[in-house]
Amino acid sequence: MYFDTHAHYDDNRFDSDRDELLSAMPDSGVGCILVPGCDVKSSENALALAERWDFIYAAVGIHPEDMGGMQEGDLERIEALAKRGADAIRYGPMKPVGLTDPATGRRPGANLQLRKENSAGTLLNLVGFQTNLKFGEQKRVFSMIPALENAEFVRYGVMHRNTFLDSPRVLRADFSVKDRPELFFAGQITGTEGYMESAAGGIIAGINAARRLRGRGTLVLPRETMIGALQRYISDATPKTFQPMGAAFGLLPPLDEKIRDKRERYAALAERSLELLALTDTQ
Numbered sequence: 510m511y512f513d514t515h516a517h518y519d520d521n522r523f524d525s526d527r528d529e530l531l532s533a534m535p536d537s538g539v540g541c542i543l544v545p546g547c548d549v550k551s552s553e554n555a556l557a558l559a560e561r562w563d564f565i566y567a568a569v570g571i572h573p574e575d576m577g578g579m580q581e582g583d584l585e586r587i588e589a590l591a592k593r594g595a596d597a598i599r600y601g602p603m604k605p606v607g608l609t610d611p612a613t614g615r616r617p618g619a620n621l622q623l624r625k626e627n628s629a630g631t632l633l634n635l636v637g638f639q640t641n642l643k644f645g646e647q648k649r650v651f652s653m654i655p656a657l658e659n660a661e662f663v664r665y666g667v668m669h670r671n672t673f674l675d676s677p678r679v680l681r682a683d684f685s686v687k688d689r690p691e692l693f694f695a696g697q698i699t700g701t702e703g704y705m706e707s708a709a710g711g712i713i714a715g716i717n718a719a720r721r722l723r724g725r726g727t728l729v730l731p732r733e734t735m736i737g738a739l740q741r742y743i744s745d746a747t748p749k750t751f752q753p754m755g756a757a758f759g760l761l762p763p764l765d766e767k768i769r770d771k772r773e774r775y776a777a778l779a780e781r782s783l784e785l786l787a788l789t790d791t792q
């Protein structure tokens with residue numbers, strides 16, 4: 510088997526016969542091809558090829574001699590491509606899922622969510638626009654949005670970061686502090702992330718504080734439940750690499766029986782969790 514470690518099949522010189530050429534590769538003994546991107550566009554093209562052909566792998570990056578010609582935001586775009594693939598930008602907070610216009614049956618290309626920040630409805634938050642763009646650029650770009658042409662920008666977007674404890678070192682799975690069992694932490698400061706996760710953590714920490722006062726043992730939900738899995742994650746993860754975690758099916762122990770269909774697998778995991786929860790004393 511051959512492994513072509515550097516091939517630019519994204520180049521427009523292959524436009525006329527790329528499909529024909531690539532579909533012949535496996536029969537010609539070529540097992541893998543690495544298509545390296547040299548700038549933002551060719552990185553996107555390399556990823557698109559990798560998505561289409563099983564035997565193509567993509568690398569994203571910028572050729573050293575092109576570094577001088579980089580535009581504002583190119584590096585962030587390359588990083589986003591490397592992390593999440595070519596569709597990262599299209600599938601962000603602007604994806605109009607479930608927003609088909611009932612009058613026309615059309616789904617818009619993108620949507621923005623404006624969240625009311627005061628009771629008068631004069632202060633609105635542009636949801637999901639954490640960004641590192643300079644404030645002047647934010648004003649220029651966001652003012653291009655038709656409804657925001659005349660908006661006054663009260664506060665600009667900044668990237669958020671979570672402040673969290675070194676929980677695997679200092680917390681138990683019941684959210685109490687190892688050295689001070691009467692002290693509990695709750696919410697995202699424990700290293701969970703998200704609305705549901707923080708609220709659930711608060712409920713469990715509250716139950717446990719009450720149990721402790723009454724001299725009872727504390728509650729750690731079964732590891733097969735999402736909250737139980739998060740309780741274990743924050744207390745068992747490797748301290749050196751510990752990072753906040755939201756609910757994720759990957760945290761749950763696998764099912765005894767292998768289910769290939771993702772939807773069915775998730776339903777079975779949820780079912781197992783509910784069954785175990787019903788057997789747990791959560792008071």
Ligand SMILES: Cc1cc2nc3c(=O)[nH]c(=O)nc-3n(C[C@H](O)[C@H](O)[C@H](O)COP(=O)(O)OP(=O)(O)OC[C@H]3O[C@@H](n4cnc5c(N)ncnc54)[C@H](O)[C@@H]3O)c2cc1C
Nearest residue numbers: 637638639669695696697698701702703704705706707708
């Ligand atoms: C921009 C953004 C978008 C998000 N979107 C989502 C989403 O779509 N879905 C989702 O599930 N999660 C989302 N999250 C994450 C989610 O908001 C948090 O994980 C969750 O709100 C954390 O809840 P919490 O109660 O633990 O902490 P927080 O909501 O941060 O509450 C902590 C509170 O403590 C107060 N406080 C801090 N220090 C002190 C002090 N010394 N004295 C008194 N009070 C203090 C703070 O002012 C704050 O009110 C988002 C987060 C951000 C930043």
